[in-house]
Amino acid sequence: MNHTPTKAHTLPQPAVLVLEDGTRHRGRAYGALGTTLGEVVFATGMSGYQETLTDPSYAGQIVLQTAPHIGNTGMNDEDTESRRVWVAGYIVRDPSRVVSNWRANASLDDTLTRDGIVGISGIDTRAVTRHIRSAGSMRGGIFSGPDAALEPEEQLRIVTEAPQMAGQNLxxxxxxxxxxxxxxxxxxxxxxxxxxxxxxxxxxxxxxxxxxxxxxxxxxxxxxxxxxxxxxxxxxxxxxxxxxxxxxxxxxxxxxxxxxxxxxxxxxxxxxxxxxxxxxxxxxxxxxxxxxxxxxxxxxxxxxxxxxxxxxxxxxxxxxxxxxxxxxxxxxxxxxxxxxxxxxxxxxxxxxxxxxxxxxxxxxxxxxxxxxxxxxxxxxxxxxxxxxxx
The missing domain is CATH 3.40.50.880 (Class I glutamine amidotransferase (GATase) domain)
Structure with a gap:
């Protein structure tokens, strides 16, 4: 349920990650602005984020990167694994402010915006990972831009009404x-x-x-x-x-x-x-x-x-x-x-x-x-x- 994509980093925009058990993490918008829902999971790779994002297996999932610094090599046309970014949402701690790779022809946040992927940055991804390891993968939502101002009860209601991953044919x-x-x-x-x-x-x-x-x-x-x-x-x-x-x-x-x-x-x-x-x-x-x-x-x-x-x-x-x-x-x-x-x-x-x-x-x-x-x-x-x- 992403809103029409707008570029998140033109102005500092708020964002919040809401898990179905009521856990909340406030951060900054990353990628497109709006609301997205999915199963929150963590990926442990320290590199290869482009291949992860364009892997169709991640459809329906909000992916949290455990590596703290993401985006420094940008995006290129050779390493993409499919025709678009498939993740339902994206969570990183410290997005790179610059792209430093000779093969890159776009930044990660520009690509997320282009494909309408709502993300969040600036949160304690280690804490979220430890919570998921303890409580299990669960539904979640990222609310950014104006949607970050929705009442917490409304945000949680939206998350808990989303479908579970179990039983879905995607x-x-x-x-x-x-x-x-x-x-x-x-x-x-x-x-x-x-x-x-x-x-x-x-x-x-x-x-x-x-x-x-x-x-x-x-x-x-x-x-x-x-x-x-x-x-x-x-x-x-x-x-x-x-x-x-x-x-x-x-x-x-x-x-x-x-x-x-x-x-x-x-x-x-x-x-x-x-x-x-x-x-x-x-x-x-x-x-x-x-x-x-x-x-x-x-x-x-x-x-x-x-x-x-x-x-x-x-x-x-x-x-x-x-x-x-x-x-x-x-x-x-x-x-x-x-x-x-x-x-x-x-x-x-x-x-x-x-x-x-x-x-x-x-x-x-x-x-x-x-x-x-x-x-x-x-x-x-x-x-x-x-x-x-x-």
Whole structure:
């Protein structure tokens, strides 16, 4: 419910962050002026704010940066991950007064204003982060400019009447409306069907670099539309929302698995793969967001530092192989989060399908998990070779 954007920094303008439990933090307007609502979450990256802001997975969320100084490298045209900024709102402590990077062609606050993103600066982001870690992610609102003068009771009423993240299907807000194709780089393997639930450009680039002709399909795609491109495999992207509210995408994935097509899912795609296998999902207290999350790859024993953005997780046994409740054979948890032992990856042992709960493309880093694109390529090549011998 953003107001018509106006530039916040032309005059010092007040702003207030209101959480659904009544907690209030006063600061200064940053970006567009008005009111915005969403789930307040924190991201722990000290860099890469442009990639975070343009990640469609953050739709519906007011993102708080735990790093205190944000905006010093500005914004550029090369590092954007999608067609716009998707966060519902933005919270920083100390926005940079100047842009100091030769690649920048816009400031962060100008970009927030252009895309109508209401933000707040000058508050104790450490205190807000500690509060969310204790009480859990919750709905919130940023009220800036004239809206900051609304009565506190009215502001809280507006926040508490906003929808919860649980139960929301947000894929339609971020997905493309028509298919788009990116040619393969190097030796071509074949066509890859990517269901766009909020895909990032870095993901598309990494898949194309592995020899896939990447067909990015709308989230409304049917199994007939997928089969029409004669795919060698199917990929489910990251994206926002509650996996429990995406029954249609789960049903489609089961049709993909029934066709014996190789499958790779990341982030939201991992949760939907879990559901397709017959597993449940649940909401995490405050989620994993940022670029410094330690994950154990059980196959190698290697600990990876990975980039995350998820507020939901798959419910599955961590230390044993189990049968898919939906009838897809044996399954194992392939990756485990070391901070809280959350499921961070799934691997089907009897069909060519696997997933991870994080970002292997990881723009702007870390790159520990980039090998997963190679692993996917190897799975597809082996599957095609097996078909040729039959």
């Amino acid at each position: 894929s339609a807000q971020v997905s493309v409306e028509v298919a788009a194709i990116t040619p393969a780089a190097g030796d071509r393997i074949g066509n890859l069907a990517v269901l766009d639930l909020g895909v990032k450009q870095a993901t598309i680039d990494n898949l194309a670099a592995r020899g896939f002709e990447v067909h990015v399909l709308p989230q409304t795609a049917t199994i007939e539309e997928i089969k029409a491109i004669d795919p060698v495999a199917v990929f489910y992207s990251n994206g926002p929302g509650d996996p429990a509210a995406s029954d249609g995408h789960v049903a489609l994935l089961r049709e993909v698995l029934d066709e014996k097509l190789p499958f790779f899912g990341i982030c939201f795609g991992n949760q939907l793969f879990g559901r397709a296998l017959g597993l449940g999902t649940y909401k995490l207290p405050f989620g994993h967001r940022g670029i410094n999350q330690p994950v154990l790859d059980k196959a190698t024993g290697r600990v990876e530092i990975t980039a995350h953005n998820h507020g939901f997780a798959v419910d599955a046994p961590l230390d044993e192989t189990f049968d898919s409740p939906a009838g897809y054979g044996r399954v194992e948890v392939s990756h485990i989060g070391l901070n809280d032992r959350v499921v961070e990856g799934l691997r089907a042992l009897d069909i060519p399908a696997f997933s991870v709960q994080y970002h292997p493309e990881a723009a702007a880093g870390p790159h520990d998990a980039n090998y997963l694109f190679d692993r996917f390529r190897d799975v597809v090549v082996a599957h095609l070779a097996q078909k040729d011998t039959k």
